[in-house]
Amino acid sequence: MLNIFPSNPADGTLSHLSSTLPQDVREKLINMLLTCLAGSELAVALYDPDDRLQFANPAFRDAYALASDTYPTWEEMLRNCYSTGKGAVIESDDIDAWFADISTRRRCARDRAFEIDLADGRWLRITESMSPEGWLLLVASDITRLKLNERLLERARDSAIHASQIDPLTGGYNRRFIFSRLDEMLKNAQTTCTPLIVAVIDLDHFKDINDTYGHLVGDCLLQHFVAETQRNLRQTDLLGRIGGEEFLLLLPETSLPDAMQMVERLRHAIGNTVALPEWPEVRCNFSAGLTGAGPADTVSSLFQRADQAVYGAKQNGRNRQVAIPS
Numbered sequence: 001m002l003n004i005f006p007s008n009p010a011d012g013t014l015s016h017l018s019s020t021l022p023q024d025v026r027e028k029l030i031n032m033l034l035t036c037l038a039g040s041e042l043a044v045a046l047y048d049p050d051d052r053l054q055f056a057n058p059a060f061r062d063a064y065a066l067a068s069d070t071y072p073t074w075e076e077m078l079r080n081c082y083s084t085g086k087g088a089v090i091e092s093d094d095i096d097a098w099f100a101d102i103s104t105r106r107r108c109a110r111d112r113a114f115e116i117d118l119a120d121g122r123w124l125r126i127t128e129s130m131s132p133e134g135w136l137l138l139v140a141s142d143i144t145r146l147k148l149n150e151r152l153l154e155r156a157r158d159s160a161i162h163a164s165q166i167d168p169l170t171g172g173y174n175r176r177f178i179f180s181r182l183d184e185m186l187k188n189a190q191t192t193c194t195p196l197i198v199a200v201i202d203l204d205h206f207k208d209i210n211d212t213y214g215h216l217v218g219d220c221l222l223q224h225f226v227a228e229t230q231r232n233l234r235q236t237d238l239l240g241r242i243g244g245e246e247f248l249l250l251l252p253e254t255s256l257p258d259a260m261q262m263v264e265r266l267r268h269a270i271g272n273t274v275a276l277p278e279w280p281e282v283r284c285n286f287s288a289g290l291t292g293a294g295p296a297d298t299v300s301s302l303f304q305r306a307d308q309a310v311y312g313a314k315q316n317g318r319n320r321q322v323a324i325p326s
């Protein structure tokens with residue numbers, strides 16, 4: 001059934017054609033249009049006001065897995081896609097609920113555009129135009145290449161973000177990221193008058209470990225420290241590597257005594273476990289310097305105080321913590 005031109009076309013273009021062009025010229029034009037559509041990569045279809053397909057070119061039939069002699073309604077066509085797994089991909093466990101949702105957007109605007117993906121992996125961008133009588137023209141172009149480029153760009157963006165935040169050796173946060181979070185957390189703590197504890201943690205005698213066992217063993221110890229610490233942190237706490245064997249730990253909404261208890265637990269847990277089974281004698285001891293954020297603190301003053309505290313811990317014999325209140 002081909003019924004593109006109703007007996008009294010009200011569509012502007014068709015009226016124009018019918019009123020000004022002789023019958024034979026009109027037929028020639030229509031034939032030419034149909035020939036172009038038959039060979040076009042654009043998928044084109046026309047639905048009548050009852051949403052029944054009245055015309056579809058081969059590209060459209062191919063996209064929606066429609067046999068050449070079928071003229072289903074829009075809903076029949078999509079239900080067929082759903083049940084056969086061909087044509088348009090419909091990701092839903094409940095096809096009726098899916099139709100209820102999608103129907104709220106269909107035929108609501110004269111022109112609209114959207115994207116769909118097909119079971120064969122292609123992506124189409126569809127534009128719909130509706131005539132005043134409710135005839136719906138669909139034109140779809142293949143945007144698979146664009147989509148793939150978009151995916152590549154997204155992946156590149158994600159790995160750039162990852163690289164800008166993550167320390168490649170330990171997989172923990174890097175210096176830039178942890179300091180930017182410290183800035184945010186400090187502002188938040190000062191605005192909300194909630195406590196924030198900052199701890200600088202420095203592994204002890206790390207040079208000796210490198211010198212005795214080699215750099216790779218030192219690397220493994222750094223990885224072990226980060227993994228073990230992260231395992232012991234709350235979700236809101238953050239650890240970042242700010243130097244070779246130096247780390248910054250941020251503990252929001254924590255009092256200084258609680259933070260000291262937590263760091264002490266961590267120091268025992270890490271120092272008492274065998275980090276590297278091949279070298280059971282190698283232990284991961286650290287010194288820590290803690291301080292709390294005050295109302296007048298800046299990132300720099302806070303860090304300097306925590307750094308001064310860790311220096312005190314080193315001076316006092318290492319493998320311990322020193323706290324300087326805000």
Ligand SMILES: Nc1nc2c(ncn2[C@@H]2O[C@H](COP(=O)(O)OP(=O)(O)OP(=O)(O)O)[C@@H](O)[C@H]2O)c(=O)[nH]1
Pocket residue numbers: 169202203204205206207208210214215216217218219222243244245314318
């Ligand atoms: N394996 C390894 N070593 C590193 C890395 N970054 C820095 N280092 C080493 O860490 C060591 C730090 O030495 P020091 O600053 O003297 O500190 P320390 O030996 O731990 O001494 P204290 O801090 O005083 O206990 C140096 O030998 C650095 O080469 C790294 O990514 N991997």
